[in-house]
Amino acid sequence: xxxxxxxxxxxxxxxxxxxxxxxxxxxxxxxxxxxxxxxxxxxxxxxxxxxxxxxxxxxxxxxxxxxxxxxxxxxxxxxxxxxxxxxxxxxxxxxxxxxxxxxxxxxxxxxxxxxxxxxxxxxxxxxxxxxxxxxxxxxxxxxxxxxxxxxxxxxxxxxxxxxxxxxxxxxxxxxxxxxxxxxxxxxxxxxxxxxxxxxxxxxxxxxxxxxxxxxxxxxxxxxxxxxxxxxxxxxxxxxxxxxxxxxxxxxxxxxxxxxxxxxxxxxxxxxxxxxxxxxxxx
Ligand code: PAF
Numbered sequence: 001x002x003x004x005x006x007x008x009x010x011x012x013x014x015x016x017x018x019x020x021x022x023x024x025x026x027x028x029x030x031x032x033x034x035x036x037x038x039x040x041x042x043x044x045x046x047x048x049x050x051x052x053x054x055x056x057x058x059x060x061x062x063x064x065x066x067x068x069x070x071x072x073x074x075x076x077x078x079x080x081x082x083x084x085x086x087x088x089x090x091x092x093x094x095x096x097x098x099x100x101x102x103x104x105x106x107x108x109x110x111x112x113x114x115x116x117x118x119x120x121x122x123x124x125x126x127x128x129x130x131x132x133x134x135x136x137x138x139x140x141x142x143x144x145x146x147x148x149x150x151x152x153x154x155x156x157x158x159x160x161x162x163x164x165x166x167x168x169x170x171x172x173x174x175x176x177x178x179x180x181x182x183x184x185x186x187x188x189x190x191x192x193x194x195x196x197x198x199x200x201x202x203x204x205x206x207x208x209x210x211x212x213x214x215x216x217x218x219x220x221x222x223x224x225x226x227x228x229x230x231x232x233x234x235x236x237x238x239x240x241x242x243x244x245x246x247x248x249x250x251x252x253x254x255x256x257x258x259x260x261x262x263x264x265x266x267x268x269x270x271x272x273x274x275x276x277x278x279x280x281x282x
Pocket of ligand 1 (some may be wrong): 152
């Protein structure tokens with residue numbers, strides 16, 4: 001595996017692949033890799049001749065009250081995992097390379113509507129930061145396919161909308177969430193949980209499973225269902241941010257007749273904000 005940290009270096013090797021007629025699969029990450037990320041790499045390997053993984057902790061998607069400086073940076077261990085998996089290039093650009101004119105002057109990509117609801121309402125500017133960095137990375141890597149975790153369901157919908165709106169020439173793949181044995185979705189943020197918090201964290205997953213069962217058995221009083229589950233979470237020590245039942249494609253509030261739904265949840269446990277989701281097909 002080659003590690004490249006300059007955009008010119010990446011473009012040079014990209015030209016060679018192009019001349020050799022190779023297809024490129026891309027997995028953008030912020031590092032601190034876990035089995036969920038590695039499953040994205042496996043999927044990319046199945047789809048493409050060459051696999052590029054980027055590690056870049058993107059300051060543009062962190063809010064002022066979010067802890068950018070303490071985001072876990074574990075480059076050595078990440079690099080070892082990726083090398084073992086047979087990744088071709090690890091791209092590790094610096095903040096200066098990515099944002100040469102500074103964050104304030106950066107041209108940005110905004111996907112209206114879908115970026116402002118749910119997580120976007122709780123984290124204003126977050127999806128603008130994600131869309132901007134992902135479009136920049138797409139311009140650098142020029143992949144044929146890109147791979148994202150379904151755990152960040154709204155992020156995937158934002159990126160798909162951006163790719164359509166900007167006529168980008170690549171396919172976007174959403175890979176199912178990897179879970180621990182107790183159901184907790186794998187996430188870099190789980191590392192922030194104390195031992196006690198880690199014990200109760202799987203309640204997030206139990207909550208969405210319970211909601212799915214209720215919907216599948218015919219319940220359509222969504223607001224009542226959400227209120228009950230919010231109360232249960234709060235009683236167990238969470239500070240719920242939202243529980244939402246939405247149309248799986250538009251992310252608009254689910255109608256009673258909706259057949260393809262997604263249940264999304266975000267809740268704080270201590271200082272850690274956990275998210276999860278599950279789809280329901282009726
Ligand atoms: O999901 C992530 O890790 C990040 O949001 C992404 C897509 C790498 C953009 O910084």
